[in-house]
Amino acid sequence: MGLKIGGELERINGKELSYKDFVDNYLVKNQPVVLTGLMDDWRACKDWVFQDGKPNLPFFSTHFGNSKVQVAECGKREFTDQKRVEMSVSNFVNHWLAMSTKDSTDISICQENDESLLYLKDWHFVKEYPEYVAYTTPLFFRDDWLNLYLNSYNMHTDPGTYQETNEISCSDYRFVYMGAKGTWTPLHADVFRSYSWSANVCGKKQWHFLSPSQCHLVFDRNLKNSVYDIFDDVPEAKFPGFKKAIWMECTQDRNEIIFVPSGWYHQVQNMEDTISINHNWFNAHNLSYVWKLLLKDYNEAKEYIEDIRDICEDFESLCQRNLAANTGMNFSDFFSFMIRVAFANMIQLYLNVKNNEEHMRGSSPRTQPLVLNLLSIKKVCLSMKLVDAENRSSLLDVREVLKDPLFLELCRDMEINYQMIHDWEKCSDTSEHSRINIDNLEFVDSNLFNMSCSEHLIRIIDYVFSHLAVDSSFENSGLVSKFVELDTSGIL
Ligand SMILES: O=C(O)CCC(=O)C(=O)O
Numbered sequence: 483m484g485l486k487i488g489g490e491l492e493r494i495n496g497k498e499l500s501y502k503d504f505v506d507n508y509l510v511k512n513q514p515v516v517l518t519g520l521m522d523d524w525r526a527c528k529d530w531v532f533q534d535g536k537p538n539l540p541f542f543s544t545h546f547g548n549s550k551v552q553v554a555e556c557g558k559r560e561f562t563d564q565k566r567v568e569m570s571v572s573n574f575v576n577h578w579l580a581m582s583t584k585d586s587t588d589i590s591i592c593q594e595n596d597e598s599l600l601y602l603k604d605w606h607f608v609k610e611y612p613e614y615v616a617y618t619t620p621l622f623f624r625d626d627w628l629n630l631y632l633n634s635y636n637m638h639t640d641p642g643t644y645q646e647t648n649e650i651s652c653s654d655y656r657f658v659y660m661g662a663k664g665t666w667t668p669l670h671a672d673v674f675r676s677y678s679w680s681a682n683v684c685g686k687k688q689w690h691f692l693s694p695s696q697c698h699l700v701f702d703r704n705l706k707n708s709v710y711d712i713f714d715d716v717p718e719a720k721f722p723g724f725k726k727a728i729w730m731e732c733t734q735d736r737n738e739i740i741f742v743p744s745g746w747y748h749q750v751q752n753m754e755d756t757i758s759i760n761h762n763w764f765n766a767h768n769l770s771y772v773w774k775l776l777l778k779d780y781n782e783a784k785e786y787i788e789d790i791r792d793i794c795e796d797f798e799s800l801c802q803r804n805l806a807a808n809t810g811m812n813f814s815d816f817f818s819f820m821i822r823v824a825f826a827n828m829i830q831l832y833l834n835v836k837n838n839e840e841h842m843r844g845s846s847p848r849t850q851p852l853v854l855n856l857l858s859i860k861k862v863c864l865s866m867k868l869v870d871a872e873n874r875s876s877l878l879d880v881r882e883v884l885k886d887p888l889f890l891e892l893c894r895d896m897e898i899n900y901q902m903i904h905d906w907e908k909c910s911d912t913s914e915h916s917r918i919n920i921d922n923l924e925f926v927d928s929n930l931f932n933m934s935c936s937e938h939l940i941r942i943i944d945y946v947f948s949h950l951a952v953d954s955s956f957e958n959s960g961l962v963s964k965f966v967e968l969d970t971s972g973i974l
Pocket residue numbers: 659666667672678679680687742748750751758760
C-alpha cells in the first residue's frame with residue numbers, strides 16, 4: 483500500500499508576499515510553503531547551470547575543484563543516515579560525469595541498488611567562498627539567529643575530543659547540495675528542530691512532509707527509532723502507526739524555494755540532476771522548539787548512561803559532553819547563546835529608545851521585533867528554570883561578554899539585518915556599538931553582572947523593559963500566546 487497523501491504544499495509568489503504575512507502565516511503557524519520569484523538575480527543560477535537547465539559540473543571542477551566535501555553514498559545506511567565519505571569536488575564531479583556517460587542498462591543496474599549514487603551534502607559553501615556571492619538570502623529567512631551567531635562564535639566551545647569535529651561540521655548552517663537523478667535524503671527532522679529553506683538552482687526534487695502532530699506515527703513502539711525510507715517495505719510490527727500517517731507532497735522545480743517548518747519530518751528525492759542551496763535557522767518563533775529538543779536529547783543522553791552513574795566521577799559533565807557530541811550543543815552552549823543574543827537585542831532596543839523618544843513604546847514598529855525577541859528568550863528561560871537546567875550551565879560575566887569585539891560584531895550584524903528586514907532607517911550610528919561599555923549602559927543592574935542561571939537573564943530582561951519604559955501590556959498581547967500554542971502543537 484502506498485503513502486496516504488493529504489495534500490500539496492501551497493505555492494506563493496514571493497514577490498507579492500509581505501514579510502509580515504510570511505511571519506504570520508508560515509513562521510508563526512509553522513506551516514510549509516513553496517515560494518517562487520526570489521532567485522532572479524542569483525549568480526548561482528547563471529554560473530552553475532547550462533542553458534538547457536542541466537548542472538554545469540565543469541564549472542565546479544574549475545573553480546572549486548580542490549574543496550573537500552562530504553558525500554553520501556545513497557545506497558549505504560549507517561545508523562540513522564547514509565554513509566558519508568570525504569572527497570574533493572573534482573573527484574565527485576568526475577564520478578558524476580562517468581556515471582552519466584555509462585549506458586542506460588549499466589546505470590539502471592547501479593541505481594536499482596543505489597550503488598554509486600553519490601550525493602554531495604552539507605557543503606559549507608558561503609564559509610569557504612565568502613568572496614564569491616552565489617546568492618543573497620531572501621528577506622523572509624534573514625532573521626537568522628543561528629548563522630548570525632556563528633559568524634562570531636562557535637556554538638560548542640568545550641575543549642576536548644569533540645572540538646575538532648564540531649569546528650568542521652558546525653561552523654555554520656548554510657549549505658550547497660548536489661546530486662544526480664535518484665539521489666535522496668532519508669526521513670528526518672532538521673538539526674536543532676530549526677527551520678530550513680531549500681532553493682533549487684537547477685533540477686527537481688520530490689518532498690514528502692509529515693507535520694509534528696503526526697510524527698509519532700513514524701516511530702517504533704519505544705519512540706526511539708524512526709522509519710529510514712518511507713518507500714521501503716516498512717514492517718508494521720515495528721512501526722505500527724506508519725500506515726496511518728498522512729503526508730503532504732510537493733514537487734519542487736528549478737528556481738523554487740521550500741520553507742521547511744520546525745519539527746516537520748521530511749524525505750527528499752532528486753528527480754533530476756539537481757543543485758540546491760539550503761540554510762537552517764532559528765529565531766524568536768521557534769526558539770522554544772530548539773529548547774524542547776535539547777531537553778529531550780539531554781534526558782536521553784542521561785538515561786543512556788544511567789547504569790554507570792555510581793562509578794562516574796562527574797556524571798553531569800559526562801551527560802553534557804555526550805549531549806554536545808550528539809546534538810551539537812549542550813545546556814551551557816545554549817545558555818551562552820541566549821545571553822549574547824538577548825544582550826544584542828537589549829542594546830539595540832536601548833539605542834533605539836535613546837536616539838528617538840518616539841520608539842519608547844514597546845508596541846512601536848521599531849521596538850516590537852526586539853521586544854518580541856526578548857519575550858521569546860524570557861519564555862525559554864522560564865522553562866529552563868522549571869527544569870533546573872541552570873545548575874548545569876557555566877557562569878558568564880556580562881562585563882566580559884560586552885567587552886568582547888565578537889559581541890560588537892554580533893550587535894552590528896543584527897542591526898544591519900533588522901534594517902534590511904523591516905526597512906528601518908538607520909537609527910543608531912553603528913559606531914555607537916563600539917563605544918558601548920558597561921558603565922554607560924544604565925539598564926544593566928550591577929547586581930546581575932554574573933550570569934549563572936536563567937533567573938538572572940529573566941531579571942535583566944524585566945529590568946530593561948521597566949527601565950526603558952517598554953509598554954508592558956505588550957507582554958500580555960497575542961504575540962506571546964503564540965509561543966504557547968506552538969509549544970503544545972505536537973511532539974518533536
Ligand atoms: O535536498 C535534500 O536532499 C535534503 C534537504 C533537507 O532535508 C533539508 O533542507 O532539510
